[in-house]
Amino acid sequence: MSAPIIKIDGISKSFGTFKVLDGLSMQVMPREKLALIGPSGSGKTTILRILMTLERIDSGHIQIDGEQLYHMERNGQLLPADERHLARMRQKIGMVFQLFNLFPHKSVIDNVTLAPILTKGIPRAAAEKRAMELLDMVGMADKAKAMPAQLSGGQKQRVAIARALALQPRIMLFDEVTSALDPELVEEVLNVLWRLCSETDMTMLLVTHEMGFAHDFADRVLFFDRGKIVEEGKPDEIFRNPKQERTQGFLKKIIAAGHRV
Amino acid sequence: MSAPIIKIDGISKSFGTFKVLDGLSMQVMPREKLALIGPSGSGKTTILRILMTLERIDSGHIQIDGEQLYHMERNGQLLPADERHLARMRQKIGMVFQLFNLFPHKSVIDNVTLAPILTKGIPRAAAEKRAMELLDMVGMADKAKAMPAQLSGGQKQRVAIARALALQPRIMLFDEVTSALDPELVEEVLNVLWRLCSETDMTMLLVTHEMGFAHDFADRVLFFDRGKIVEEGKPDEIFRNPKQERTQGFLKKIIAAGHRV
Amino acid sequence: MTQWSGYFGLIMQGALVTIELTLMGSVLALIMAFLAGLGRLSRFFAIRALATAYIEFFRGTSIFVQLFWAYFVLPFIGISLTPLQAGVLALGLNVGAYAAEVVRGAIQSIGREQYEACTALNLGRWQGMRHVILPQALLVMLPTFGNNAIELLKATAVVSLISLADLTFQAQVVRSQTGNTLVPFTTILIIYFVLALIISWGVRSLERRMARGLDGVRV
Amino acid sequence: MEWDWNFVWEIMPTLIQGVKITILATLLGSVLAAIVGLAIALARRSPNKGLSRTVGFLAEFIRGTPLLVQLYFIFYVLPDIGILLPPLVAGVIGLGLHYGTYTAEVYRAGIENVPRGQWEAAKACNLNARQTWTHIIMPQAIPPMIPALANYFIAMFKETPLLSAITVLELMNQAKSVANTYYRYVEPMTLVGAFFLVISLFSVVLLRWLERRYGKIER
Amino acid sequence: ADDSKLEELKAQGFARVAIANEPPYTAVAADGKVSGAAPDVAREIFKRLGVNDIVASISEYGAMIPGLQAGRFDVVTAGLFMKPERCAAVVYSEPVLCDAEAMLVKKGNPKGFKSYEDVAKDATATIGAPGGGTEEKLALTAGVPRDRVIVVPDGQSGLKMLQDGRIDAYSLPVLSINDLVKKANDPNLEVVAPVVGAPVYCDGAAFKKGDEALRDAYDVELAKLKESGEFAKIIEPYGFSAAAAMSTSRDKLCSAK
Numbered sequence A, B: 001m002s003a004p005i006i007k008i009d010g011i012s013k014s015f016g017t018f019k020v021l022d023g024l025s026m027q028v029m030p031r032e033k034l035a036l037i038g039p040s041g042s043g044k045t046t047i048l049r050i051l052m053t054l055e056r057i058d059s060g061h062i063q064i065d066g067e068q069l070y071h072m073e074r075n076g077q078l079l080p081a082d083e084r085h086l087a088r089m090r091q092k093i094g095m096v097f098q099l100f101n102l103f104p105h106k107s108v109i110d111n112v113t114l115a116p117i118l119t120k121g122i123p124r125a126a127a128e129k130r131a132m133e134l135l136d137m138v139g140m141a142d143k144a145k146a147m148p149a150q151l152s153g154g155q156k157q158r159v160a161i162a163r164a165l166a167l168q169p170r171i172m173l174f175d176e177v178t179s180a181l182d183p184e185l186v187e188e189v190l191n192v193l194w195r196l197c198s199e200t201d202m203t204m205l206l207v208t209h210e211m212g213f214a215h216d217f218a219d220r221v222l223f224f225d226r227g228k229i230v231e232e233g234k235p236d237e238i239f240r241n242p243k244q245e246r247t248q249g250f251l252k253k254i255i256a257a258g259h260r261v
Numbered sequence C: 001m002t003q004w005s006g007y008f009g010l011i012m013q014g015a016l017v018t019i020e021l022t023l024m025g026s027v028l029a030l031i032m033a034f035l036a037g038l039g040r041l042s043r044f045f046a047i048r049a050l051a052t053a054y055i056e057f058f059r060g061t062s063i064f065v066q067l068f069w070a071y072f073v074l075p076f077i078g079i080s081l082t083p084l085q086a087g088v089l090a091l092g093l094n095v096g097a098y099a100a101e102v103v104r105g106a107i108q109s110i111g112r113e114q115y116e117a118c119t120a121l122n123l124g125r126w127q128g129m130r131h132v133i134l135p136q137a138l139l140v141m142l143p144t145f146g147n148n149a150i151e152l153l154k155a156t157a158v159v160s161l162i163s164l165a166d167l168t169f170q171a172q173v174v175r176s177q178t179g180n181t182l183v184p185f186t187t188i189l190i191i192y193f194v195l196a197l198i199i200s201w202g203v204r205s206l207e208r209r210m211a212r213g214l215d216g217v218r219v
Numbered sequence D: 001m002e003w004d005w006n007f008v009w010e011i012m013p014t015l016i017q018g019v020k021i022t023i024l025a026t027l028l029g030s031v032l033a034a035i036v037g038l039a040i041a042l043a044r045r046s047p048n049k050g051l052s053r054t055v056g057f058l059a060e061f062i063r064g065t066p067l068l069v070q071l072y073f074i075f076y077v078l079p080d081i082g083i084l085l086p087p088l089v090a091g092v093i094g095l096g097l098h099y100g101t102y103t104a105e106v107y108r109a110g111i112e113n114v115p116r117g118q119w120e121a122a123k124a125c126n127l128n129a130r131q132t133w134t135h136i137i138m139p140q141a142i143p144p145m146i147p148a149l150a151n152y153f154i155a156m157f158k159e160t161p162l163l164s165a166i167t168v169l170e171l172m173n174q175a176k177s178v179a180n181t182y183y184r185y186v187e188p189m190t191l192v193g194a195f196f197l198v199i200s201l202f203s204v205v206l207l208r209w210l211e212r213r214y215g216k217i218e219r
Numbered sequence E: 001a002d003d004s005k006l007e008e009l010k011a012q013g014f015a016r017v018a019i020a021n022e023p024p025y026t027a028v029a030a031d032g033k034v035s036g037a038a039p040d041v042a043r044e045i046f047k048r049l050g051v052n053d054i055v056a057s058i059s060e061y062g063a064m065i066p067g068l069q070a071g072r073f074d075v076v077t078a079g080l081f082m083k084p085e086r087c088a089a090v091v092y093s094e095p096v097l098c099d100a101e102a103m104l105v106k107k108g109n110p111k112g113f114k115s116y117e118d119v120a121k122d123a124t125a126t127i128g129a130p131g132g133g134t135e136e137k138l139a140l141t142a143g144v145p146r147d148r149v150i151v152v153p154d155g156q157s158g159l160k161m162l163q164d165g166r167i168d169a170y171s172l173p174v175l176s177i178n179d180l181v182k183k184a185n186d187p188n189l190e191v192v193a194p195v196v197g198a199p200v201y202c203d204g205a206a207f208k209k210g211d212e213a214l215r216d217a218y219d220v221e222l223a224k225l226k227e228s229g230e231f232a233k234i235i236e237p238y239g240f241s242a243a244a245a246m247s248t249s250r251d252k253l254c255s256a257k
Ligand SMILES: Nc1ncnc2c1ncn2[C@@H]1O[C@H](COP(=O)(O)OP(=O)(O)OP(=O)(O)O)[C@@H](O)[C@H]1O
Pocket: A015, A016, A018, A020, A038, A039, A040, A041, A042, A043, A044, A045, A046, A047
């Protein structure tokens, strides 16, 4: 068995006096598809944002692909990471946001090519060719010249996925990528995720409220509550036969609210 | 059999060049509970807004309780309604919005008492007594002094329902009253609707994406598409055995997206 | 240089005039702001046109011209104002025109859904405005009103040009009587700044009091 | 006192001289204000607390005190420490500094109005700080600033009459000089007012256009 | 109707007087009390006319006549020298304060100015003068182009601009200049007085057209004051010459070309 690609080791994170994560540890294997579920405010988004280096951690260690994320070695000493180290580490990770965060002043194709051209120095023509392949994959090739404002939510989200893929990260983070969408648009995006999941060997972490999707998609499900992993396991175990009371309660509520599991 | 309380007769409505409703007709009986379902943009909200006089119609007629809504008779002539006529007609109708629309600068109880005091001249003491009964009914009596900003979405929506009930309308309109809520909060509001539905003899029109709730709650379901009624019938007929292809497709998508029917 | 204390008294007299002007000007500006701001949202064309004309005219012509007009030209059509009246009139009308746009903008910034909630609750136009829209809009206006008041305070310096013995004017007098420029001007700069601080502090605490409860903690 | 058209034509050339200076002062002042504002905005964002606080306080001070007094200061007090500026230069510096404190706020708001998600998306795309500024933040921040900046430049234009206090022969000063020569105030003051009104009405049209063109970014 | 103005003032108990912010014509003490040659004379005469007090407001020179016309003041006593155009715009009393013109220049008079014409001849020279004042007009008539006559708001500003080298000369009446120099206490300044070719001017109390009756009453008391010698007692401490005022008349000054 190979080494974990993400290794989180006793990390803590507070906002002001409020402790969101308290000594959390977890590991993710290469090519694993991981679903993170749990009630609102339990810290799911925070974990993804920490991995994307959008938030700093207060203590603990994270290793990505065998390398420290927030620390770097210099002459045998472990120092806090500088911006250069972080930038290098970020190349391995991509993220798709709940609210898409497309660049509104750039066309669809420019959104996808901007980072490869700027950060990898890929020539524009090559970048655009690759971008068109990605847009084709997410079914947005015909909208390459459109501006984000002209797209529906589901279309925006698909472009956002293509944009993240363009940097060819080894790990992709998805944060409730369907929850800002109308029910009918959710399908479009889930379809793209299905394809991605079956066709690539990226490691994927997915925060979602779509229990049905989490069930079918994930190799492993983590149930979070108050910054702790309450329960984890194969989707069938978690959804059909949750062991913890908290998990049972959560799933019951979700079902009562009309969601299919 | 009694006369319909709402009688919609060939109404049309356009926004700019876009025709939302095109010669729509329908009737609602007193005490009927009606669910309006259909894809996004099909005109469900528009119908409720027209009944609440938040939008004008371009042509057609609406009768509420035997009286013209947008027209008034003067010396045997049918004239466009003036503000006084509309105000009188509005007394029969209450509406609860998707985004609650509470008054943020007024406490919960003031939200509920404001309109009765101002529009019906009810003394403050009496209005507050009645408001407390309503807040009690929606399970919000203990938050009477709270400000809306201190409430969760589900709590806000329950206050909004109490506020609309305080004017004792004969018809209540609910526009996707749960869709802005976190899954876990939806339940609170649905519970209130259940009670309302079983305890009062108000006529209720409910636009919803909660198919399960629509199924159990409604006497009759209307399926809309592009401003037309595509199919209507008892909930069991519509959900278990839809006749129209469009309805079948819609329900299939909703199921695929993880909603329970 | 024993007279400094006396001259300082002179400057304080000027400060009183400046405060008086600022207060009275602000009151006039506030009245005009609501009249014209609500006027611009009126259903009646004539009222809208009148309010728009007032706003564009007073924002368009410089405060100086308005001041000189109020002081030197109005008497020719039979309206003779004391310098103080002319100053208050020009400042109040000028700043009122700017504040009117603040009133209008704040009212329009209140979301359509609040108006719709009013309709759904069958509140009349004025009832909705009075109980629902204005209380919320007021909070939006307040910070900008604070800035407007500071603008007005600063504009009072201009009235020294029509011989009203305000702070700046008194500094000029002290300067020509003593031959010293640095001391009187530094003094009044500090006084103006302190007055501006008092205004913004006052507005902020008012704002805090009014905002109480609007962004409480979600329980 | 009657309106005298002959007199109007007689003084027109003199007033036009003044108009030129007024416009020149406004243009130079605007350029300076744009630069000063940017410098202030950047200094206030600086991680160096000493720098950002000092600049912040100075900007507050300049914004809280009248431009007229600042002009006196620049023109009559600075020479004592060896800084001798020609009137127009002193005037432009006064305008530029004063309005720079306003444009700084425009820059700040413009930058802060770019949603946090854009910074985060830029990071997730692995852009560095410079790339983030030039490709993501500035292109979104600048267009909505343009109408706000223009607004302040128009306000500055209306304050140029203050330069008469430091002997700049702009429009207002020319008008006063004419008035003093002939002992007639009505015509020159009215002409000055009309001139400001005309330019302002034009600039309102320009502003509306700028707002439509640049005011909103569609998301 | 002619006497009505005086009756009005009596009833009101005070007269509104416009003065300039220019010592020694006027002075404002540290306690804010207005004194100086012109207001002191006016105060005395009005007292004799039965108007108990004067309320003085300081005004720019340029604003005095319009202010008078607009009814803002009842009288101007501010060193507003009599000149034919002005005599046409207002009605003057008999002369009160007389003074010649002076120029303030740098020590040693580097440009050798003796007259306004000298300033006109030197193409680089600039001269400062109060806006709407006599000196501005004298300089312009002497041929100094408009852009070299700098309109200076007040005496201190003029002094400062000269010290700072912004202007080459600053022109005011002799006594005003002397007062400025005394306060400035600056050895690098020099006074050129009187300016060659510039007439000696006298001011008078200026009334609005139509107030001739009031002016005549004022003249009567002024004449008495001059005769009794009290006039000299009031103005001479300020440096003005009573003899000069008594040696000329309004008619002479107003018809001078
Ligand atoms: N920048 C911040 N400042 C303060 N508190 C924060 C901040 N970001 C997150 N939090 C708090 O941290 C907690 C965890 O937030 P997080 O967004 O990770 O939850 P989540 O599990 O993603 O919830 P949801 O399902 O609602 O998205 C919440 O209580 C939230 O209020």
